[in-house]
Amino acid sequence: MRVFAHRGYSGLYPENTMLAFDKAREAGCKAMELDVHLSKDGHLVIIHDEMLDRTTNAKGLVCSYALSELQTFNAGTAEEFQPIPTLETYCKWAKEHGIFTNIEIKTNLIYYPFIEDKVLAMLKKYGLVEHSLISSFNHGSVIRMRQLSPEIQCAFLVGGRGLANVGSYAKNFKVEYYHPDGAFLTKAAVDECKAQGVGLNVWTIDDLGLLQKMITWNVDGVFTNHCAPVLALVGE
Incomplete structure (x- = not known):
């Protein structure tokens, strides 16, 4: 089972910062999950929300600021400044460091034209296409990435109680993975995905009892905010 550090080691460090990613690596995680938006001048930046307010000392939309402005904002703590990282x-x-990465394209509320093309170009630049997985709640972005690159792995993100017949749905679009909310995932959905040859990476698994269920169901991966205890139980 692959363990993804959800926004890095976000249970202990400021999410989606290079500090959080490096601390997850030090804890033993070989896979990361992160979120990308576009700056006003078209640069790929790593931050979860469309708004800056929750995770930085600034306010307003990410896409309202140029990269040079975004990198002056603090995504860390009052004690330690951490810039908003670029995807580059x-x-x-x-x-x-040989890290596998799940890049979530954040086109749920704001559609950034050609963001999929930009993400793919960046991965190709660093030879990371085969070491990456693209996901989004906007399934149009996932399908667009599949059209751009038959080589890259893709996943449909679904919240809440998920979709019926999701394995068939993913298989129809040649999408390799389903990323459901572990709190609502059922054994029937797991079995249907497996019957269709579709993998499952499940979010966000911080409860060790829920993790044990995922192990029993033999899912392919889990996303967690708390790397060390999950890695200890999974045995990576």
Whole structure:
């Protein structure tokens, strides 16, 4: 089972910062999950929300600011400044350390034209296509990435109680993975995906009892905010 550090080691460190990614690596995680948006001037930046307010000391939409402005904002703590990383900075680091990455394209509320093309170009630049997985709640973005690159692995993200017959749905679009909410996942959905040859990576698994269920169901991967205890139980 692959363990993805959800936004890095976000249970202990500021999410989606290079500090959180490196601390997850130090804890033993070989896979990361992160989120990408576009700056006003078209650069790929790593941050979860469309708004800056929750995770930085700034306010407003990410896409309202140029990269040079975004990198002056603090995504860390009052004690330690952490800039909003660019995807390029992350890719250099991932290449150096042999990290597998799930990139969530955040086109749920704001559609960034050609963001899929930009993500793919960045991965190709650093030779990371085969070491990456693309997901989104906007399934149009996933399908667009599949059209751009038959080589890259893709996943449909689904919240809440998920979709009926999701294995058939993913298989129809040649999408390799289903990413459901573990709190609502059923054994029937797991079995249907497996029957269709579709893998499952499940979010966000911080409860060890729920993790044990995922192990029993033999899912392919889990996303967690708390790397060390999950890795200890999974045995990576």
